[in-house]
Amino acid sequence: MAAVKNKARIPKQKRGIETKEKIIKAAMALFAETGYHKTNALEIAARAKVATGTFYSYFNNKKELLIEIVRQFYKRTSERVLLNYEPKIQKNKADNYKEGEKLVHFMVQALYLSHTIPPALHKEFLAMKLLDKEIGEITSAEERNITSYMISMMQKYKDFIRIDDFEAAAILLHSIADEVIHQVRIFGMDIDNKRILKELEDMICRYLLQPAS
Amino acid sequence: MAAVKNKARIPKQKRGIETKEKIIKAAMALFAETGYHKTNALEIAARAKVATGTFYSYFNNKKELLIEIVRQFYKRTSERVLLNYEPKIQKNKADNYKEGEKLVHFMVQALYLSHTIPPALHKEFLAMKLLDKEIGEITSAEERNITSYMISMMQKYKDFIRIDDFEAAAILLHSIADEVIHQVRIFGMDIDNKRILKELEDMICRYLLQPAS
Amino acid sequence: MAAVKNKARIPKQKRGIETKEKIIKAAMALFAETGYHKTNALEIAARAKVATGTFYSYFNNKKELLIEIVRQFYKRTSERVLLNYEPKIQKNKADNYKEGEKLVHFMVQALYLSHTIPPALHKEFLAMKLLDKEIGEITSAEERNITSYMISMMQKYKDFIRIDDFEAAAILLHSIADEVIHQVRIFGMDIDNKRILKELEDMICRYLLQPAS
Amino acid sequence: MAAVKNKARIPKQKRGIETKEKIIKAAMALFAETGYHKTNALEIAARAKVATGTFYSYFNNKKELLIEIVRQFYKRTSERVLLNYEPKIQKNKADNYKEGEKLVHFMVQALYLSHTIPPALHKEFLAMKLLDKEIGEITSAEERNITSYMISMMQKYKDFIRIDDFEAAAILLHSIADEVIHQVRIFGMDIDNKRILKELEDMICRYLLQPAS
DNA sequence: GATGAATGAGCATTCATTCAT
DNA sequence: GATGAATGAATGCTCATTCAT
Secondary structure: OOOOOOOOOOOOOOOHHHHHHHHHHHHHHHHHHHHHOOHHHHHHHHHHOOHHHHHHHHHHOOOHHHHHHHHHHHOOOHHHHHHHOOOOOOOOOHHHHHHHHHHHHHHHHHHHOOOOOOHHHHHHHHHHHHHHHHHHHHHHHHHHHHHHHHHHHHHHHHHOOOOOOHHHHHHHHHHHOOOHHHHHHOOOOOOOOOHHHHHHHHHHHHEOOOOOO | OOOOOOOOOOOOOHHHHHHHHHHHHHHHHHHHHHOOOOOHHHHHHHHHOHHHHHHHHHOOOOHHHHHHHHHHHHHHHHHHHHOOOOOOOOOOOOOOHHHHHHHHHHHHHHHHHHHOOOOHHHHHHHHHHHHHHHHHHHHHHHHHEEEEEHHHHHHHHHHOOOOOOOEEEEHHHHHHHHHHHHHHHOOOOOHHHHHHHHHHHHHHHHEEEEOOO | OOOOOOOOOOOHHHHHHHHHHHHHHHHHHHHHOOOOOOOOHHHHHHHOOOOOOHHHHHHOHHHHHHOOOOOOOOHHHHHHHOOOOOOOOOOOOOOOOHHHHHHHHHHHHHHHHOOOOOOOHHHHHHHHHHEEEEEEEEHHHHHHHHHHHHHHHHOOOHEOOOOOOOOHHHHHHHHHHHHHHHHHHHHOOOEEEEEEEEHHHHHHHHHHHHOOE | OOOOOOOOOOOOOOOHHHHHHHHHHHHHHHHHHHHOOOOOHHHHHHHHOHHHHHHHHHEEEEHHHHHHHHHHHHHHHHHHHOOOOOOOOOOOOOHHHHHHHHHHHHHHHHHHHHHOOOHHHHHHHHHHHOOOOHHHHHHHHHHHHHHHHHHHHHHHHHHEOOOOHHHHHHHHHHHHHHHHHHHHHHOOOOHHHHHHHHHHHHHHHHHOOOOOO
16 A cells, blocks of 8 residues: 555665675574564664664665565576476487486476575575465465476476376476475474485376386 | 463353453454464454453463464364274275275375365464474474374275385375365465366375286 | 542451451562562462452552551551560669660660561561652651650650750661661671671660760 | 573763763653652653653663662762762871761761762662662672771771771661661651751760770 | 664553452 | 452553664
8 A cells, every 4th residue: 555665775886785685694594593573674784784774775674675585595496496407318218217217306306406595594485485475476476487397398208297187287296396395404304304205206206107118 | 580470361160261262263363364473462352352461361472372273273183184984995805006096085185174274374374383483393293193193094004005115105195295285275276176186196196006906 | 639449348257357367468478578569469369369359358459458567567566665564774773874784785675576577578668668658657657656765765764864865866766776677687787697786785875875984 | 582682772972872861860850759660661761852762772671770870879979978088187186086076077978968869769779779689789789888998997097996896887887877867868857957967976976986085 | 875873653461450250 | 258250551662664963
């Protein structure tokens, strides 16, 4: 309702960019340590060794800062997952299942490796995705990106694939792979993470791939 | 001086129990409508048509109220999932896979049906599970319960099962089924929910069950 | 300004008197333990094993209860100091100073012995005497009583006395004796209390009594 | 998590120091007018023409403010009492008692003059010394200072002194002189203050000084 | 641009007191 | 008389945000 005051400075000079980066670094550290809700602007400014006023000249408010952080994270993650070189898959090999397994392994690994921020911070992101509409939308857009990419991959390798509903499959696969990786990375479950990831890959393969004839 | 003042009244009389219930109802409605963080004690009391002081004579603070709500939810969910009658599975049937599918369908349905609180409220629970240690622990305990139950089911029907690592499988299955159901219930994804759930069941079956010979 | 609601019940029956006494006992204990200001009606009622409502049917409020306690204390103290039998003083003895010393010793002892409530509670009384007008007045009245008594004693034994201004002397003596006894009883000073009391008596004697000729 | 959040701002700039001083002034006025317990942070801020938040950026809470005020008071008092020039006392005069009287008079006057804050405020200090442990400790430390000074004075003029136990005497003298001065300044007793102070000095002299041979 | 002092609405919490049972 | 649940004004304190220097 209220007109958004868009006073946030967009730094052009080197010093300004560095200051903004200092603030983001400090905020990430604090969000990871004590959580987004329990961190306040004063603390962020203090940690960044910057005056409170400076904070507000770069970000209109705390949430905008979070959005910036989340955006940066997803941008980097996307790049890592989507732009990664594909493995060498041989379409005409005798055993398509084996080749498919390679592909699945590659994708799960890519997803796993893309989650490189501190678990505690990631936890905050996931929570904020649920709690905040804006963050939720950013996340959804990102997920749609990844899902589209997966559909295109299925189409490319459709001879390997046993299921029909590519869209549902993509959503399902992304959803579960992401969740399992979160579980593994964030909660660091008691039992060996490798065991879980192995089962995950097996599950995806059994579901997705044409069985070896 | 003592770290925690445990003044919360434990109502013995009918009136007290009703009042407490009124507060819980009001809080659930508000948490669902505006979220836990954006709801305050005053609003809860007002919605429950109760004085602020009354709120604080039943709960030491807002979080304790949330914990009570979460506990109640999990207790009911557990009862529904765990105590549900099992479907009639015939162990000696010719087609074990078909019977297995019935079992999987039954379990997914049970899990689906157990999530009967308003999606918005559930969203809050999931977020708080990530944000708050105490809530996180309650949730973990609950998850361990369900995982144990699943392991025992696998042992009971081990002739149907193709995988070896029951523990990893149980964790994996619980994790993904829960996640997909949340996605479906909370985000009410664009594409037909039935399509997703159908794929989920298919995936679980392919992964879990001995293929039809 | 506001008309004082004088609803406080004056118990006639044994049960009522006992209940009131229970409340007073509980309050004294709590005032001593945690202080008047940090004690609330609920706690007093709880300690007295009585309902909150019952508290308010015996006392209009917390301060009235304090006043009752202070009154009781001064009544008992007065009785002990004033009604105490006097020592046998021989007016015609050769050495008046020696006899005077006996008298002073007796009075200091009487004052000392009259302070029989727990030091922590006494501390509260002294503070409330400073902070609260009503309590201050009760205390002042009491002090005037004691001062008068001291003047009459000086008159009775005027042959022993070296000073002229009986009134100023009585006020001074009461004031300092009381203070020193408080110091000794309440703060339990590091150095031996007996040394302090001995010096006090010596001081009073030197000041008050005709030197031995 | 940490027991005490030490956020209190320590003003470096002129403006900050002035603001802090404004708050202290306002608080002293209000404590004197209505007492410490009946004054709240809001009122102090309002009187100082400052926002509530400003109050809390200089003091963590009301008690910390009181402590600061008490500290300032004792610092000033000490300086006045201890650093005051001594009167010219002639050790070899014929009449030591006369010289001693001068000394006692000087000390009582110094003590009297050192109590320059409004009586009502002083009353609050005395009450808080009894009610609050921290304030009590500050006061005790101060009293030990003064007592030490008195002992050193007695040693310096030991030829004038009739008593042996310097330590007990110092404690006793400080205690009673302080008390009588409080009585006089705070309660402004009915009878002429000069009469009381005169008797006080006489008493101290008789007790402390070698009689004129 | 940067600073950090100042703001004040907002929220959590307490407790003296009342009153229906 | 006794009970204890309910009341709600009062108060302490926080923190996002502004703005004079």
